[in-house]
Amino acid sequence: MRGLTRETCTWFAAAALLANLALASAPDRPAAQAPDGAQLFAVRCAGCHGRSGEGVYGPPLAGVVNEKFATVEDEVKFVSAGTGRGMPAFATQLTKAELRAIAEFTRALPKPADD
Secondary structure, eight states: OOOOOHHHHHHHHHHHHHHHHHHHHSOOOOOOOOOOHHHHHHHHTHHHHOTTSOOSSSOOOTTTHHHHOSSHHHHHHHHHHOOSSSSOOOTTTSOHHHHHHHHHHHHTOOOOOOO
């Protein structure tokens, strides 16, 4: 096998430079999309807490979760750990960003109107 010639090295250097210039001038790629709290809630939580957070098997969340948890971080910690008595721990099933998105979504759910 022959060693690299000066001409080959120059060609590789030029190709690398052109590739870098092309990447630098390429349009910005969109940032990673943030998790959708509503979608995650619908898939992971609504079965127990209801589609609107009204409560089914689990307690209602709509309009009351802010009273139970002072901060988003407090709610995330709770959902991560679960209760051991029905509420599963989601720390190994969801990322921190997903847990935060769900918590932010539940905190925005309006309290249901009295019938």
